[in-house]
Amino acid sequence: MSFILSAASLGLGLGPVVGGSIVQYLGWHFLFVITGLTLLLIPVFLLILPREKAERGSFDFIGAVLIGMGTTGLLLFLTSKSTVALVVGVIALALFAVRIRKATNPFVLPALFGDRLYLALGAIGISAYMISFAFLFLAPQMLARVFGLTPAVSGLVLFPGALLAMLVSNRVGRLIDRYGNGALLRYTPWLLLFSTVLLALTAVHSFYGLAAVYILTSISITSISSAVSNELSRQLTKERIGSGMGLFQLLQFFSGAFAVAISGSALVWQKSLPTERAFDNLIWGMVGIAILTIVFAFIYRGYARKRTNAVATLV
Numbered sequence: 001m002s003f004i005l006s007a008a009s010l011g012l013g014l015g016p017v018v019g020g021s022i023v024q025y026l027g028w029h030f031l032f033v034i035t036g037l038t039l040l041l042i043p044v045f046l047l048i049l050p051r052e053k054a055e056r057g058s059f060d061f062i063g064a065v066l067i068g069m070g071t072t073g074l075l076l077f078l079t080s081k082s083t084v085a086l087v088v089g090v091i092a093l094a095l096f097a098v099r100i101r102k103a104t105n106p107f108v109l110p111a112l113f114g115d116r117l118y119l120a121l122g123a124i125g126i127s128a129y130m131i132s133f134a135f136l137f138l139a140p141q142m143l144a145r146v147f148g149l150t151p152a153v154s155g156l157v158l159f160p161g162a163l164l165a166m167l168v169s170n171r172v173g174r175l176i177d178r179y180g181n182g183a184l185l186r187y188t189p190w191l192l193l194f195s196t197v198l199l200a201l202t203a204v205h206s207f208y209g210l211a212a213v214y215i216l217t218s219i220s221i222t223s224i225s226s227a228v229s230n231e232l233s234r235q236l237t238k239e240r241i242g243s244g245m246g247l248f249q250l251l252q253f254f255s256g257a258f259a260v261a262i263s264g265s266a267l268v269w270q271k272s273l274p275t276e277r278a279f280d281n282l283i284w285g286m287v288g289i290a291i292l293t294i295v296f297a298f299i300y301r302g303y304a305r306k307r308t309n310a311v312a313t314l315v
Helices: 002-025 028-048 059-078 083-102 109-112 115-144 149-177 182-202 207-235 241-269 275-314
Strands: none
Touching: 002 028, 002 149, 059 083, 059 207, 059 241, 109 207, 109 241, 115 149, 115 182, 115 207, 115 241, 115 275, 149 182, 149 207, 182 207, 207 241, 241 275
């Protein structure tokens, strides 16, 4: 699992480098060409993926459409201030909540929303994901508008952090196998807080400091993501693991998109302030999210302790 997350970390790091170079030399339209090239991998997947016996099942298409409309509506409201989008999004989410309670095979198991341990554990990973996406959205703009760097150079500034996060991921996986997820869930949120505070103190003053501190931030986010995903796979029952992991990934992507949307809107709200001050305020906002990560970690440990004691009592 850590190996897979390391590949994702490398992708997040290569994104600004490749994307910045494409935008600078070819134009932003060519970014969609890179995305389209992934279609060429489909024949490869057909060859290497194991063949499975087809089983009859069902897919909650209505639930998928409703959750898609709901999240899209909320994001459009944040970016365009469209009241219509907000109303449509809220109604769609309300209908989604009703749908998953009545459907025979719902898009998301409603029981997951009543599992406090699952929600607390997921909140740790979601908070870290929000910081990751918000910073990757803000950093290139900060490097361009504050320090005057080109898109390609801005990507190179961020790349070392992502590369080292990928290299560390394998080591993180070994630590999880040896000591379990508890140690990482106990200490890495504090490392994330420390690194975001350093970012808030240095980012707008030196892009060298930004590059150095982002290495620590990227490593802490990767460690948290590895530990949370691994712990979720252990805590969820066999009946819930598919839906539980799917919901967690859905919330991760939505939280990342939400972080980008709110960061972009916050920049617009602060257009009257000096550029350095606006970015500084947003990074301190990331510090607040890092504090929430620590709070969620404490809550999760409390629920985990209660569940362990309950199981021991039954035995």
